[in-house]
Amino acid sequence: MTVAARDMNDTILRVDRLRVAYDHPLGAVRAVDEVSFSLRPHERFGLAGESGSGKSTMSLAILRMIKPPGRIEGGEVWLGDIALSTLSADAMRALRLAGIAMVPQGSMNSLNPVVRIRDQIRDALADHGLTPGRRALDERVAGLLTQVGLPADVAGKYPHELSGGMKQRACIAIAICLRPKVIIADEPTSALDVVVQKQVMQTLGRVQQDLGAAIILVGHDMGLMAQFVDRLGIMYAGRLVEVAPIRTIITAPRHPYTRMLIDSLPSLDHRGGLRGIPGLAPLLRELPAGCAFHPRCPQAVERCRTEKPAVRPMGPDATVACHLA
Amino acid sequence: MRRYLRRNTSLMVGLVLLGLLALFMIVGALTVDTSNAQALSVPALQPPSWDYPFGTDRQGRDLLAVMVAGTPLTLRIGFIAGFFGVGIGAVLAFTAAYYRGWVDTVIRGVADIGLTVPGLLVLIIIAVSIKSLLTVNEMALIVASLAWLNPTRTIRSQVLTLRERGFVEIARLNGLSGPEIIFQELMPNLLPYLAATLVASVSSAILASVGLEVLGLGPVEAPTLGMTLYWVNFNAAIINGWWWWWLAPLVVILVVFLGLFFLTVGLDEIANPRLRRAA
């Protein structure tokens, strides 16, 4: 999935120094700390991180769906040339699904169990002012179902009548019904088995290509990222510690955390020692001074203990936040 | 603790109301002559005055003394019946829910049948059948006989959910036996819920006893709150305009029920973290 040369300079989505905090009785916690990245049209961008990294907060923040006690503290998200923070609540609502759509984790929680699939799509369209007549709706739904590889009879079914993979594809169908420019897929396959996961991801990829949309894939499965995305951002303790083309991340990672993460993944090539990353990810409300990764970093030097590394560009597509890179 | 009370207003209000009641009873016991709660002690039908702050009734009882003497009696009935109810109910509930099978079917069946029978009716029948004059303790036992039905059901459903939790399996792997699991693993998690159920049970026991007493089926010689209302009714105090006679017991009963109600709501919030308002 290469990105055409003429798209190199366009960005469809730009996140600029976004900061999200949660108010905790013991003090505010910074869940997303000055994260910046841009997304090109047609691009597949991955956002990887473990628990506590802030990646799930990121997808909610881009859609401006952070609820109290969380709040967006600062920074901006640009869709094309619209700054999302300047939109009214109604305008933002209109933008969700039509401009930026989300395929959420756990379709069990996002599909209304008492509403048929056709009607859920109808509701999504109606929320955006589109009320096609019965025939037009049926055609539209049939078209969407074909796009995601589901048989036409799914339209009249309830979510519990569908398997996990089918439910997730139904969620994709809803997400694309208004032809968004950006799709955020937040761990879309975590509850699915490996065989179904592949089918759903292939569906997602095909759909993205047909629409000419850009995708942000949020997750923790590095294998999935390796097979699906063009560029990958790695999050740790709320910061984007490295961004690079996926090839670079796998073969020549710059940040020690990325390096150790890749090393810790089990391969199917040969059986060798399994290596984990020692220590624990820090609690967001008890971040160490300096670089948040330094207690676990084998290459940490004195500077890492006192000075937080700034995010530095490493070429047109890459950034890294490390004193030693 | 104080910070939590400020957030859990129901708990705070409940504790304050019951605290005031306790204060009233304690100070009252020390300052008021409770022998005046018996008939023919003081001049009859006096409206409230400095001598008789709550007034007096037709049989010559000092109503302040009646309140001071009667409130603890009513509460005692409630507590005995409530504790009995939840005690028996909890034992039955844990047994039924943990062991399932026929034990569960039997206990559940008896409780369900019992719950469909109108409780007050049964209590009336029992009270009427006892020929001799009732004492306060006997009253408590009568109410207790039905008080275990609802707690059995509600505690059972809580235990049913709890027993599916992973830590019960681990407890089994750790070698704990059934009763040990019930006492050591399940019960501690239900303490807040049991406390809330207890308070609710006490409240409904008091209601049942007051109901019986108003009908004249209570301990006639005792100056309980319900009996006072019975006399109010018997003597047509409302029509006769002796407003102080029914106001006093009414206010006390109100304080008791409101206090217990808010306490239940407050305890419920502790027991069910989902009800807690976000910090």
Added chain:
Amino acid sequence: MSALIELRTVGKTFSGGKVALEDVSLALQEDQPRFIAVVGESGSGKTTLARLLLGMIEPTTGTVRYRGEDLAGLSGARRNAFRREVQAVFQDPYEVYNPFYRVDHVLTTPVRKFRLAATRTEGRGLIEAALRSVGLRPEEILGRYPHQLSGGQRQRIMVARALLLRPRLIVADEPVSMVDASLRATILSSLRRLHEEMRISILYITHDLATAYQVADSIIVLYRAAVAEAGHVERVVKAPLHPYTQLLIGSIPLVSTERSWVEDKPAAGRPGGAGCHFADRCPSAMDHCLSAAPSLFQVAPDHAAACFLRADAPALAEGALSSVLG
């Protein structure tokens, strides 16, 4: 000598008709500690297998035997002995802790119930040693409540708990699937070390073939209640025989610069009858596959597959599954 634990033609059907496991026989010997991975998707029967081995449910057909005795009939001292020798680690590191108690409770209870120590101090020593052997520092763990520790720490405490009793077999049901990727390797390595140093057999149940490949010696692949393939992990992963195993391996997203996800071969499209459970999805399904269920054919001393494509190999004798597991 009778096996430590043995499933003899065990089947389990749940009320409502769902067949969870069909005709599985497996024997684990005490003197031959093994690290076996049981791989399958949800609905394959792998969790049912674990619960049968742990005595948490009873089989509908066949028997589960502990040292020759039927597990269903055990009680009292014999059951206690079984508990000491067969222990478990479960998937969810949050659910397995009683929120009322500190994490010490889950470690002190078995010491107390199984009388592992004569004095409090001795017991404490055992607990601290167990914690250290899984890479935890006792001073950071003991005295804390579960919600104060991370998922990885909680899961390691559970491994330490399973260890305390010095069991002969630990059944680990998806022990790392709810733990961060960077910690998985640490926890699995400690299980591997336990197997090698203390000669404990480990049954590692998972859907993640990659970790199974890394940490186990032999593997059983389950598909819809039956054994599809079994053997040494190098053979099964590098040269899978059963079309399902091939599909499984082909679907795993590899962390490599090669895009390995290829289009699946379409199914030969005949919905199932009484035959092989995989027939409706199998690209190589033959008519024979719809009418009869294949038994395990032993293609090599350490590799067998339940597929008619391998029918030229000798059929594995009933109950001899363990022999291909090395």
